[in-house]
Amino acid sequence: MTERVARLRQESLDTKPWLSLERASLLTAFYRQAGPLSPPVLRARSLEYVLANRTIYIGAEELIVGERGPSPKGTPTYPELCCHTLEDFEILDTREKIAYCVDDDARRIQRDEVIPYWQGRSMRDRMFAEMTPEWKCAYEAGVYTEFMEQRAPGHTVLGDVIYRKGLLDLKRDVAASIAKLDFFNDPRAYDKEQELRAMAIAADAVIRLAERHAEKAAEMAAAESNLQRKAELERIAEVCHRVPAHAPRDFQEALQAYWFTHLGVITELNTWDAFNPGHLDQHLYPFYRDGLASGALTTEAARELLQCFWVKFNNQPAPPKVGVTAAESGTYTDFCNINTGGLKPDGSCGVNDLSYLVLEVIDEMRLLQPSSNLQLSKKNPERFLKRGLEIVRKGWGQPSLFNADMVVEELLRQGKSIEDARAGGTSGCVETGAFGKEAYILTGYFNLPKVLELTLNNGRDPRTGKMVGIESGDPLEFRCYADVAAAFRRQLHFLVEVKIRGNNVIERLYSRNMPAPYLSLLVDDCIARGADYNDGGPRYNTTYIMGVAPGTCTDSLSAIKYNVFDQKSLTMAELLAALRDNFEGHEKTRLMLWNKTPKYGNDDAYADGILAELFDLFFDEINGRPNTKGGEYRVNYLSTTCHVYFGSVTGATPDGRRAGEPQSDGISPAQGADRKGPTAVIQSAARMDHARTGGTLLNQKFTPRLVEGPEGIEHMARLVRSYFKLDGHHIQFNVVTAETLREAQLHPEQHRDLIVRVAGYSDYFCDLTPALQNEIIGRTEQAGF
């Protein structure tokens, strides 16, 4: 990495995130004086006002320019979505983890300008005012979370449009769409016209943002004495003058065009998962290839530009969340997840020379953001997979690995065209989407073990004593496992409907009050339809509910079926008493449930069969229900860190898990439940019908020794290819650290699945003697990358 990149990277790592009230202050000033405008035009004009008046920053040595805040790590707030209280600011400033510096000026602006205007007007306030008592009750109990509570729908990825068209071209498309409006026969013609006018205003607003950077760069160039930097600044001015108004002509323009696009989207609203260039290697390849051919670009120059681009993502921490939302995903990561490899729209292999360069950049930069993943198709070469695994092995959690062929199958099942499916990929954590053409909105995590807990308490939450669910029957009256399953289904049905009723109201609140005209310009077919991203404008509109902890829930159902009804080693009354007492005084029962019961993750037909039934229950309850935007509800399975929050509000579960302990993550087996190694986990996970989801997340833990050497890479590669042959969606290898091993020593039950390479063989870490464990911890520290 060049000295320039090293310095920019270090600056990004060293700068602490801080709250910038500039956006909130400008937005509030605009809203106070804004006349009676239609919602889309109001939003577009507010974006225009913010971008025209905000601070323009160009850092020393930068080649790609533009920040969301006034300088790196300056994080704006979005009071129109969620208006922080002064107490929230205090917590953000002082909390130990994921803190944001808040200065006195920020507090003053929030107190004097922002809160007086936005309190009661923010989307969060409006949303909660519209929710039913049942919704609030289940929400507070931790049955589900609500994504739109503090951030706007986003969850989308850019296609190839900005590399083909400048914003001026898109404005021409908008004008053509306006010209086609039929005010005589289309009752929505006026709404469409307002939306389209808003898109044109938003296009101009972002062009103006780029122009302001061009002006600033030109000024700095004029004052610059260092000739090399002067030339760079002049080039930056030229680039910013050109893009995104016009389509990019070369590699640097393409990167800068994306970056302004990104800034436009994340300034307009605080979109979930920020924004994402998707198949960056495929989009940039023509610029790279042509640049090398003409001699205007070298590989090293391309690498440096990419690395400068990478730093830009890391400079933008996720805007701060508060309360439950912070607990469910409290992180600086804004979930921008760049796709590499996969397929081209024509179905051919999408890996090119630039894919390998991107992997090198990921390896060298080692940054939290952007996150990165490999889209691995059966058509992609081994070299590509192995290069990715070499990075995975270093143990900092990137890149994750996706089955590109399965992603296509999932999208096809949802009714996408084959070309749109192949141009798709994954974003956020593991979510499948048709890039550039789909709004695929995640609306909340859904706590499956909690549904079972409510079922076992006839609808009442034992933690609070409140009636959260419905009366699904006294569990002491259950005569067979089918009775349990039927009661669970009734409970699930009720709670899913409570959630969906809320979702459908929130969707309407967003479509009416919080359109996103700039984002709408970028996603097909919003312009053609004259409809907003948040109102069914995209070609595809999908609403997701994410099942959390199928592992814990499966094991709990298995424990009831096996012990209470098959083996009759425990009565329902005994089980309920043990759960009520959080297993205190019932340790033998707990050990039986934990050790002597079939568990998901062991290639065990008994437990895996229950997983398949649970999958069908959740799927049948949600999949295919209409949303309010002409699209449908779908399921996926990921938990980010929400399984920890959900665990904290869920009592003891029949799988032997104690109250408050984390639930299983993604579709991974419960912590310590899988005891037969990675091939058994993969076989179990493959029992889930991934094709009927919009993404699943499987984590596998290894110690560095287990994956060392060329054989280690080879074994990982074979596990990945085999899982993908079995139609798995995603797998991630976590190469564990000595710290994790120490934690496993303290809490062996939670880490029974941890395999370590001992010497000529591998063993479960928790089965080793303390002395040997210590030796392995020592070794792991040595081998620590």
Next chain:
Amino acid sequence: MRFATQDGPGIRTTIFFKGCPLCCAWCHNPESQRFLPDRVYFEERCRHCLECAGVCPQHAIGEVDGRVETSDACDYCGTCAGICMAEARQILGRRYTLTELIAEVERDLIFFDDSGGGVTLSGGEPLSQPGFVSAFLRACKEREIGTVIETCGFAQAETFLSTALLADRILFDLKLMDPEQHRLHTGVRNEAILRNLEALLARRHAVTVRIPVIPGINDSEEAMAQFAGYLSGLPPVPVTLLPYHRTGIAKYVRLGREYALEATPQPAAADLERFREVLTRAGLQVTVGG
């Protein structure tokens, strides 16, 4: 054991056959030495509830000075393991029918196919059960599952050859060249073992010779020279040096057995390198580790 990656190519399932005609002091699979089931006790998991003592039909279990002890009256029936919810007591070793074992192995077929892996027969000594092993190897061949046998080579010549030839590769252990030394440390002399190795090589079968390097037992200059002299006189065969490691000690504790090599250190890297050099100079192809 699934996802075994050290005993042959690719991703493998290793089957440990119980029972071995040798009794090497350094054995790291002591639970596979007996031809009958073994009983293991994980003291760190035990909650001292003594329910095991209550259910034991032989009354073999009792608490002595705060430790749960099992007397020789134990007949390995496994009742205690069944009742022990903490899994502190387990019985190792069970009977498999051919059908059961094939079904178990076939679970990971997709991984074998993709990785060029398969099944490794280990132990104990798989060739002590030639009838079952032959039938199993034939069944694997029919199913296109690759097979590797790990053997100490001590078996009756004819059944050894006819069974071993059914496997794709033999990992053949050589412990010591001197017959008397061999008897001293493993319990048997090695003439039959060497004859079996020579017979395999004469049939040009795929063999890797593996030498466990045990400090103070087979790593003297003289022992090395004997290995080099013998192996260089055979048809070409790759050699792997397996450095002695002490990680099996925990198993001895759980089995309630003494570990004879308490004082033996792991071989130094320099000593291994010297060993490798001696063999390489004799024209052999040598790798270290496994």
